[in-house]
Structure formats: C-alpha cells, structure tokens
Amino acid sequence: MRLLLIAFLQVALADPPKEVSGYIGETITLPSGAEPSWTLSDIYWSIFPNNTWIATYDNKEENTDRISQYKGRLSLNIKSGDLTIRNLTTKDAMEYTVDLTNAAGKNNENKIKVTVKQHLQKPNIKTSPAGSAGEDCWMVMHCSSPDKDVGLSWQVKPPSVTNYPTINPDNNSTFLLVFLNTTQNPVDVTCTFSKNMENTSTVVTLKYDGKLYFVVVTFWNM
The missing domain is CATH 2.60.40.10 (Immunoglobulins)
Incomplete structure (x- = not known):
C-alpha cells in the first residue's frame, strides 16, 4: 500500500x-x-x-x-x-x-x-444603394465574418457623416446605413473584428457624384 x-x-x-x-x-x-x-x-x-x-x-x-x-x-x-x-x-x-x-x-x-x-479572417463588406434623390443617397453596408464569437465595430470618417449601425443576434455580421451626398469628400468606413487580443479590419472608401457610387476596398491588421 x-x-x-x-x-x-x-x-x-x-x-x-x-x-x-x-x-x-x-x-x-x-x-x-x-x-x-x-x-x-x-x-x-x-x-x-x-x-x-x-x-x-x-x-x-x-x-x-x-x-x-x-x-x-x-x-x-x-x-x-x-x-x-x-x-x-x-x-x-x-x-x-x-x-x-x-x-x-x-x-x-x-x-x-x-x-x-488561425488568424482572424478579413471582414467581408458588401455595399448596395438603399435609395437616392438628386444629390443625396443612402448606402447599406453589410460586414460579415466566417469566424465565430468575434467583436464587431464600425468607424466612419469623417465622424460627422450620418450613419446607423446594427449588429445581428448571431454576432458574426453587422449592418451600417450611411448617408452620402455630392458635396462630401470621400467617406472612409471601417469594419473591425476583434478576438483574443487580435484585430483585423477592412476599409471601404465611398464617394457619390449624383449618378455613380465609387467604392475602394483596403485591408489591414492590428
């Protein structure tokens, strides 16, 4: 024993x-x-x-x-x-x-x-017009992640641009409604995912000239 x-x-x-x-x-x-x-x-x-x-x-x-x-x-x-x-x-x-x-x-x-x-995968942003009237328009932005349980956030520059963010209950996608007009300079919209002290972002630059929408996408990590 x-x-x-x-x-x-x-x-x-x-x-x-x-x-x-x-x-x-x-x-x-x-x-x-x-x-x-x-x-x-x-x-x-x-x-x-x-x-x-x-x-x-x-x-x-x-x-x-x-x-x-x-x-x-x-x-x-x-x-x-x-x-x-x-x-x-x-x-x-x-x-x-x-x-x-x-x-x-x-x-x-x-x-x-x-x-x-595995590193966080890049945010995927899809943009589509929600309606326009002359010099003004609304743009709907959908940001989604293939990863689960990530933190989601939006940032709009300049911050004076009117916008309305929402987050889905499944916590892996988010929507943003952005107001644009022809008098604005290009607007930078950033969607960021965060998890376990890691951040990854996609930046979309928006511009409206009264007829066409211009969209430029860039990616970066933190």
Missing part, C-alpha cells in the same frame, strides 16, 4: 508539459529545457506514444528529415537542443518529447505541448 501511495504521489507531482502556441504558416521554437552548462551529445525529439523520432542528433550527426510530415520544416539547435518548426500547420498541434544526454552521460526528458491557432 505504501509503495502504491509513493508511486501515485510521484505521478501527481510531475510537471505538466510546457506550452508553445503559434499561428498557421508561422514559425515556432520548442525549448528543450537543457541546462545552459550542458554540452549535448544526444538529442532525440519525438511525437506520439510510440516515440516516433522527428529530429535527432546522435554521434555528431543531425537528422531533421525523418518523417514526411516535417520534411524541410525543422531546424535543430545542437547546442541548446531547441527545435524550430516552420510553416506551422494544424497537424503540428500535439505533444512533443525531447530526450537529452550530455557529455557526462546525464539524461533529461521534457515535454512540450504545441497549439496551433
């Missing part, structure tokens, strides 16, 4: 895996956790419960093309033991294990959990 209790405490007190996150298409580096004073003689990075090697350094030979999923995307730092993954994909989201041995024969094992996120 005492042996079982000791074994349980050892498992319960084990350090959780370190976490590293990145976005699709970007580059991340997984820290090996090696002691800075160590001179590494062996490095084995693996995945899956069966410890499939993906990058190794053994007998002074480095191999980062062991399996097709990572071929051409890995870089191994043989001094620190850190592993860099380029062109991140959703398939890279899993737990990684690194086994280290130093020149004195000491061993160490660490686990790193990788999560892969």
